Amino acid sequence: MRSSTSSSRRHWGLAWAIALAVAALALGWVERRWRERGYQPNVLDSAQLWSLQRQRVHGDSPRPLVLLGASRIQAAIDPPLLRELLPDRRPIMLAVSGRYPLAALRDLAADEDFHGDVICDIESNGFLREYRDLQQDYVDYFHRQWTPSWHLHRALLTEWQQAALIADPRFGIIETLRHALQGGKPYHDYVRLRPDRATEIDYALTDPEGAKRHFAATVEGNIAHLPRRTPDEWLADIAPVFVWARAIQARGGRVIFYESPLHGLQREVQERVYPRDAYWHRFAATSPAPVLSARDVPALMAFDLPDDSHLDRRDKAAFTHAFVQALHERGLLTSAPP
Amino acid sequence: MQFDSLTFLVFFATVLVGTNVLRAWDARKNFLLAASYAFYMGWNPPFVLLLIASTTFDWWIARRIAATPAGGTRKAWIAATLVANLLVLGYFKYSDFILANLAALLGKVGVAYRPPELGIVLPIGISFYTFHSLSYCLDVYRGRFAPTTNWRDYALYVAFFPQLVAGPIVRWTQMREQIETPRGTTAAGLGLGLTLLTLGLFEKTVLADGVFAPVADAAFDHAGEVGVVTAWSGTVAFTGQIFCDFAGYSTCALGTAVAFGFVLPVNFRNPYAALGFSDFWRRWHVSLSSWLRDYLYVALGGNRGGAWRTYRNLMLTMLIGGLWHGAAWTFVAWGGLHGLYLAGERFIRERFWREREADATLRALYGLVTLLAVMFAWIWFRARSFADGAAIARALVPHGSSVTTMPDFAQGLALACFTALVLTHALGRDLEPKAWFARLPAPLLGLLLAAMLVLIALSPGDTHAFIYFQF
Numbered sequence A: 001m002r003s004s005t006s007s008s009r010r011h012w013g014l015a016w017a018i019a020l021a022v023a024a025l026a027l028g029w030v031e032r033r034w035r036e037r038g039y040q041p042n043v044l045d046s047a048q049l050w051s052l053q054r055q056r057v058h059g060d061s062p063r064p065l066v067l068l069g070a071s072r073i074q075a076a077i078d079p080p081l082l083r084e085l086l087p088d089r090r091p092i093m094l095a096v097s098g099r100y101p102l103a104a105l106r107d108l109a110a111d112e113d114f115h116g117d118v119i120c121d122i123e124s125n126g127f128l129r130e131y132r133d134l135q136q137d138y139v140d141y142f143h144r145q146w147t148p149s150w151h152l153h154r155a156l157l158t159e160w161q162q163a164a165l166i167a168d169p170r171f172g173i174i175e176t177l178r179h180a181l182q183g184g185k186p187y188h189d190y191v192r193l194r195p196d197r198a199t200e201i202d203y204a205l206t207d208p209e210g211a212k213r214h215f216a217a218t219v220e221g222n223i224a225h226l227p228r229r230t231p232d233e234w235l236a237d238i239a240p241v242f243v244w245a246r247a248i249q250a251r252g253g254r255v256i257f258y259e260s261p262l263h264g265l266q267r268e269v270q271e272r273v274y275p276r277d278a279y280w281h282r283f284a285a286t287s288p289a290p291v292l293s294a295r296d297v298p299a300l301m302a303f304d305l306p307d308d309s310h311l312d313r314r315d316k317a318a319f320t321h322a323f324v325q326a327l328h329e330r331g332l333l334t335s336a337p338p
Numbered sequence B: 001m002q003f004d005s006l007t008f009l010v011f012f013a014t015v016l017v018g019t020n021v022l023r024a025w026d027a028r029k030n031f032l033l034a035a036s037y038a039f040y041m042g043w044n045p046p047f048v049l050l051l052i053a054s055t056t057f058d059w060w061i062a063r064r065i066a067a068t069p070a071g072g073t074r075k076a077w078i079a080a081t082l083v084a085n086l087l088v089l090g091y092f093k094y095s096d097f098i099l100a101n102l103a104a105l106l107g108k109v110g111v112a113y114r115p116p117e118l119g120i121v122l123p124i125g126i127s128f129y130t131f132h133s134l135s136y137c138l139d140v141y142r143g144r145f146a147p148t149t150n151w152r153d154y155a156l157y158v159a160f161f162p163q164l165v166a167g168p169i170v171r172w173t174q175m176r177e178q179i180e181t182p183r184g185t186t187a188a189g190l191g192l193g194l195t196l197l198t199l200g201l202f203e204k205t206v207l208a209d210g211v212f213a214p215v216a217d218a219a220f221d222h223a224g225e226v227g228v229v230t231a232w233s234g235t236v237a238f239t240g241q242i243f244c245d246f247a248g249y250s251t252c253a254l255g256t257a258v259a260f261g262f263v264l265p266v267n268f269r270n271p272y273a274a275l276g277f278s279d280f281w282r283r284w285h286v287s288l289s290s291w292l293r294d295y296l297y298v299a300l301g302g303n304r305g306g307a308w309r310t311y312r313n314l315m316l317t318m319l320i321g322g323l324w325h326g327a328a329w330t331f332v333a334w335g336g337l338h339g340l341y342l343a344g345e346r347f348i349r350e351r352f353w354r355e356r357e358a359d360a361t362l363r364a365l366y367g368l369v370t371l372l373a374v375m376f377a378w379i380w381f382r383a384r385s386f387a388d389g390a391a392i393a394r395a396l397v398p399h400g401s402s403v404t405t406m407p408d409f410a411q412g413l414a415l416a417c418f419t420a421l422v423l424t425h426a427l428g429r430d431l432e433p434k435a436w437f438a439r440l441p442a443p444l445l446g447l448l449l450a451a452m453l454v455l456i457a458l459s460p461g462d463t464h465a466f467i468y469f470q471f
Helices: A002-036 A047-057 A071-075 A079-085 A100-109 A138-145 A148-161 A173-182 A208-225 A231-250 A263-274 A280-286 A313-329 B004-021 B024-039 B047-067 B074-107 B126-141 B153-157 B172-180 B189-220 B226-260 B277-280 B284-299 B307-325 B331-354 B359-384 B386-395 B402-403 B409-427 B433-439 B441-458
Strands: A061-068 A089-093 A118-120 A191-193 A199-203 A255-260 A292-293
Touching: A002 B189, A047 A061, A047 A089, A047 A138, A047 A148, A047 A199, A047 A313, A047 B284, A061 A100, A061 A313, A071 A118, A071 A199, A079 A313, A079 B277, A079 B433, A118 B226, A148 B004, A173 B047, A173 B189, A173 B409, A191 B433, A199 A313, A208 A263, A231 A255, A231 A280, A255 A280, A263 B277, A280 A292, A280 B004, A292 A313, B004 B024, B004 B226, B024 B047, B024 B153, B024 B331, B047 B074, B047 B126, B047 B153, B047 B433, B074 B277, B074 B359, B126 B172, B153 B172, B189 B386, B189 B409, B226 B359, B226 B409, B226 B433, B277 B331, B307 B331, B331 B359, B359 B386
Parallel strands: A061 A089, A061 A118, A118 A255, A255 A292
Antiparallel strands: A191 A199
């Protein structure tokens, strides 16, 4: 019996020792091969990563400052620096790349336990009712599926994604096989997502002129597909947004509607489709919450936007300083200026 | 929490160490029960109260049944547990379905009724633990065993975390001795358990989620627009996905249990190598099919009342089995198809098959027909509506230029993996993975495990819920 037990122990022990050693060597080799080609690990965004931030909006010490919007505010604002500049605030990044933020604003308005402040980065187009639910699947995930169990999973997964490039599906076995059979290689990521969901865009790794050319080539087609609203219809779409802002303010919070800077053709298109006097100014005049447009802040407009829309990571700290300065100058945040 | 989540790795290691650090068997069982409830709370914490209430009710009522002599009162007790369990299951799982059908029915006679939006959240695993409890009470009622007086032991039987949310549906007779006899982790148990866990995770993350799901989703999410290649590859992919997903879960469950010293019944025995439909159901979701046979088919009279009653009982059993899977007529259609398959097979076997059974060519053909018919039935299981199912089914038949399209990379990979899966089933038709792993030379086993671990690590992506969690 003893010999059978020890033989069984040897059998499984040897098998697992070989398995772990071979697997570690193989995975290490794969990781090294990709890194030698200049690839780096990156955190991948998901409804779970968003939920990790969403659950931080409660409490009052320090006071939550929720950043809503899309990729522009993710790239422009540095949450740790914001925390330094506003020590009595707790920045929370809930912006989602490529999606207007009104579903998240509606969710915060409905959350009776949320008593914090919100900076909602949005452009005129983002107020259309057709775009109101773009972040709703993140909100639904948080309310329906998010549990402490998934919290731990996502926290560990973030660590793994930061440490290992092979945690990215682009370097997984199926994509590798696809490239081997069909040619091609994974693209080099120039947008890095941090665990706090802010991004860092390194335009030295890409061709921003190419992005501009692509925008120029597709813009007229995109405009043709935009839902059309007269200024009055557009303002009617905004009415529920004001209700949400008021709900947050009624609980002692503050909502600031903010418009990120745009340059070049991006800005021209914005002006053409939504003439400022007819749209943004009327919104600002009727909003129950303060409104800040980068177009009115020369210090913010002075920053270079390599693709006319997003900030390079090297300018992020300076922009965050300028942004906080602009808020203070207008009395939009009550803490002492830096 | 899911077996393929990183949380489970932490949970598994913690509970494994915690269980083995405790010396007393009672303390270990208490710890395992608490861990099982914590595992369940990984989804929707409040529903653990429903699980505890259901467990306590059935444990108590089983004792009342045993204490009551045969007769009306005893029947009333078993009726009470049946009604209570099925009402709870019905409320959570079928309320919306019943109301929607009622509204449609009233609409047909001109009565406008708009059902309320109940927004009921389905407690995960409720179909599985309800069947656990029902089998226990029914067996006590039939006098097969005396009920346990120990609530904790019964609760651990129902809630033991490896099988709690998606089976196997274990009988008390399979677990009683294991729960009452002290046991713990051994080197062989841990080695085999981790091996099965790795195999299950390989099936789930690499094959089901990585290879098959994208191809199946691409077909079924656009059912109205698919051509013959997409329809076939989608059907093949879902046939692979549903097996690798569910068998993957069951293999993880078996492995996890073995690591703790428990043996759960095998739930899948190479079903895609089945020769005939009764053989398929002896190999697919064995714990459910045997449950339906013992507590439904037999209770309906089985094959005791002549040919037509047997056919009727087969159909009813499979229709109810289909409905058990989900509150939709497509599931009922899936069950109905299998009922027809089983009835048809019974008819043919009795008349034409016996003298031809030894013919190898006919057997191979029979296996192929079985597989194709099973695949056809999966279309209705996966389709979101009859219209979608019909669109996929129609697209399977080549017409015009639709056959000239070649499978793309993902479809080709799914077809290759499915072929490999079916061959594996055929070659290992009567092999038990546990025995096979134990016999494999350690270096070979080590390399096989390494290959699976590497492929699992290189298959990152969204964590998909196991398909059977929704049931």
